Amino acid sequence: MKKIMTDYKIEINEYSEKYRDKIKNVIGKILADISVIDQRSLPIDDEDLNKIDKIYSGKGRFWVAIKDGHVIGTVAIKDLGDKIARLKRMFVLIDYHGSGVGQKLLNHATNFAKNQGFIKIILNTHKVMKRAHKFYEKNNFIRKDKKGDKFYRYEKEL
Numbered sequence: 001m002k003k004i005m006t007d008y009k010i011e012i013n014e015y016s017e018k019y020r021d022k023i024k025n026v027i028g029k030i031l032a033d034i035s036v037i038d039q040r041s042l043p044i045d046d047e048d049l050n051k052i053d054k055i056y057s058g059k060g061r062f063w064v065a066i067k068d069g070h071v072i073g074t075v076a077i078k079d080l081g082d083k084i085a086r087l088k089r090m091f092v093l094i095d096y097h098g099s100g101v102g103q104k105l106l107n108h109a110t111n112f113a114k115n116q117g118f119i120k121i122i123l124n125t126h127k128v129m130k131r132a133h134k135f136y137e138k139n140n141f142i143r144k145d146k147k148g149d150k151f152y153r154y155e156k157e158l
Contacts, residue, residue, distance in 0.1 A: 010072075010101055012108045015052050015062035022071040023064060024049050030091045036126055048088075052076075059116045062089065063108060065101050072096050075105040077113050080122075085113045087123040090132070097131065106139060114158050122155040 013019075021043075028044040031037045037044065048055055056062040056076050065073035073092035077085045087109060092102045113121055124147050125132045133152065137143070141154040 009067075010104060011066040012063050012104065013066055015056065015064065017053070019064050019071060020049070020052065023052070023074055026071050026093060027074060027089065027091050030093060033094055034126075034128060036128060056088075059118070060085070061109075061112060063105065065092070065105055067096075067101075073101050073105050075109045077109050077116075077118075077121075079116075079118075083117060083119045085116070085118040085121045087121050090123070090125075102135060103139075106135075110156075110158070118158055120155055120157055122153065124151040124153050126150055127152060 015023075024044055024046070027046075027049065028037070028042045031044070032039045032042060052062045056078060059079040060077050062076040063074065064071045065075075073096065075090045076088040078088050080086050087106075090102070090105065090109075092105070096102075110121065121141075123136070123141070125136065127146075127150055133143070136154050139156070141156045144153045144155055147153045
């Protein structure tokens with residue numbers, strides 16, 4: 001895997017319609033690269049990604065990491081009520097793993113959640129995403145339990 005240097009500028013931009021297809025392509029590529037979905041399933045057709053502006057509205061948001069005009073990562077916060085947020089769609093293209101992009105996205109989402117008055121963030125991550133498990137644990141998320149056969153649930157008090 002090629003490592004990318006961290007001396008470049010990454011922008012974190014709030015979702016706009018112009019990013020929708022790029023987001024679907026990036027998330028689909030990442031899920032296919034780690035064998036969560038089959039390459040033949042691309043491009044992904046996910047209702048959640050077709051209605052980003054509605055699903056992540058109010059106290060929620062969806063952001064993209066942009067490098068040289070290209071979407072290289074995503075993250076979202078969804079309001080679950082009772083001052084609990086769900087971290088969703090945390091993805092970074094594999095070529096950018098270890099470059100700080102994921103940390104920048106997570107920090108952005110976490111700071112936003114705190115500013116919105118959330119007291120806890122929860123998330124689910126696929127059991128094959130071992131790198132993500134380590135990343136969340138390094139960032140003080142606690143693995144709580146398994147959700148079905150394929151997912152782990154994490155949470156963090158803010």
